[in-house]
Amino acid sequence: MRPCNVKAYVFNALLFCCVATLAQNAIAAPATTHKLAIALRDKALSSDQAYSLLTSLTTEVGPRLAGTDGDRAGVEWARRNLISLGFQNVRTPEVLVPRWIRGEASFEVLLPYPQPMVTLALGGSIGTSDQGLSAPIVMVQDISALKALPPGAVSGKIVFFNTRTERTRDGSGYGKAVSSRVEGPSIAAAAGAVGVVVRSISTSNLRFAHTGTLSYNISAPRIPALAISNPDANALERQVQTGQLVSVRLRVTARDLPQTRSANVIGEILGTDLAQEIIVIGGHLDSWDPGVGAQDDGAGVVIAIAAAKLIASMPVKPRRTIRVVLFANEEFGLSGAARYPADEGNKAIDQHVFAMEADLGDGPVWRLDAQVAPAQWSLIKDIHRVVKSLDVKLGTNTARGGADISPLRSRGVPVIAPQLDASTYFDLHHTLNDTLEQVSADDLKQSVAVYAVALYMAAMADGPIERLPNDPAAR
Ligand SMILES: [Zn+2]
Structure with a gap:
């Protein structure tokens, strides 16, 4: 990751303070949103929050195979942290998961x-x-x-x-x-x-x-x-x-036991004038059991939480609601991802305007992909203008999004998909060696910065946000 320009950082920090005097619910003009997003990016680059959360998750919980005590401890860890970080409407809807003993x-x-x-x-x-x-x-x-x-x-x-x-x-x-x-x-x-x-x-x-x-x-x-x-x-x-x-x-x-209970963990940063429109950012809370799931998908969990938390502290609040969804049991059958739209119901899913997911390690993000309606491609270009200095290329409008948001994508929800660099991810993914020591604190900061900027600019964009055609094959 490249350090940000110090002069620019000081300027942006000043801007952040000035804009803090704006009314809490003000609707920012596009130029103001751009400047706020730059300040957000730079604040993310200097924040240790994601790494510190990941240290806590891997130390205090460890492996989180679906249906185990570790999985339940992970759900409780996430619930407790979302509440203490000030997320609203924190809840843990039940998800039934298969239970396999290694x-x-x-x-x-x-x-x-x-x-x-x-x-x-x-x-x-x-x-x-x-x-x-x-x-x-x-x-x-x-x-x-x-x-x-x-x-x-x-x-x-x-x-x-x-x-x-x-x-x-x-x-x-x-x-x-x-x-x-x-x-x-x-x-x-x-x-x-x-x-x-x-x-x-x-x-x-x-x-x-x-x-x-x-x-x-x-x-x-x-x-x-x-x-x-x-x-x-x-x-x-x-x-x-x-x-x-x-x-x-x-x-x-190895042997199977009857299916048992786990949960999706959900928390929100409520929007202002468009609060009924939802942007989901997700990762999965479960992991395979030989390692401690630091990269897969502890990194995605903390990228989602840290990006949303940074937005909660913005001087101009997001217009749309940002919803963090930490999915249950991705690894062993996508149980939480399948359960989420069923719990929400069709009417609520129609209010989901974007979905994002982090599930390919700690990053850094090297390309910004999406799958949005043509009218929203200019938003993706606007996001890219803010993050290109972090060595992020503008990608394609053909992204599928990750596995946990595929049920949303199949129901026509557009996806914004920062691509995490997976060059070394499959050296340690699903192995004994998926530990905190394999995570780069700097790469994690860059990833949080890109996700936060994308989330914030999507939450501030002028609407209406067009949906995509339903695509049952995306599931
Ligand atoms: Zn994963």
Whole structure:
């Protein structure tokens, strides 16, 4: 992140004080909004609030797998902090979530060169018997390579998805690789496989295994599935390349419990003359359990809270209501995201004019994307004018928004989508190593600055804000 120009900062700080004398409910002219947004940006760049909240979340709560005590502690942490930061209408509507116990997992090569490997069960995997499951492996690059094998080729075998994840700034490398983990196990089972091991969907060459959800298809038998770290996957690949029979044993003690309660956590900064119009900014409060969910999605949670809190302290209050929604159970089935529009009802969702989400780590933001009606593209350009000095490019008007706001996007709510730099995110995402130490306080400040400016300018913009066509495919 680049430090802001000191002279400009002093000027803006002065401006901030001057404008503070304006009436609380004044409607700012566009030029004034621009100046206020610059002052907001610079205030965000000097605020430690997001990092300090993230320190609290990761230290006092830790892992937050859906339905666990940690998840409930996360809900209480968020409720308490929103109240103490002065958010209004703080509430925690109940969300039912699946409850899965990870248990323990082990993976070892039996033949030709016996050795244990670093592993994690995939989220939702069934367990094995106590003795584990031993079988020869069949290595494939991906699902299409598996489907190209002759019938019976994987019967009674363990399929090894050796899919590599490409490092990309926009996270698209993960998107291309992840189907081996999500759909791979059921496709392998339908072809007769008895177990699955996947190369971690990760860009790290450190010895951390990467978990994440799998999706069992009801038409195929459920088989156990786990991931091994990238260095272990390389070693397993080398054993296969010797041309000898490779046999492995995997053991998983995971199991399901009945679904249980969690909650979305909601708090608002009320608007003034357009208070009935809602702008949602969201992140998800749950996390995978091996790490403490500092990047995924502790960073998004604190970006959302800190950006909204900075706006609450603006001398000219936002015209529209800013609603922070910390969604329950994104990782294991988007439970909170699905519940939110159902709780709100169609009439209330029609009052949602924009949605934003932070769920790709601490940043920095490198591009400003959106999907808005053509009439609102000038707003995106106005926002960009304020944040381009933070090394943010103007992007496209084809953004999908993140997973938790996809149900809103599918109902025609426009999205503003600052793109967080994901170049190193998938080194630690869903691993034991997703800790506070992997978060950059400076990157977090820059991300809060961009989100705050976008939120504030969207909340101040002249209306009406046009909706998008409904898009059921966005869900
Ligand atoms: Zn996430």
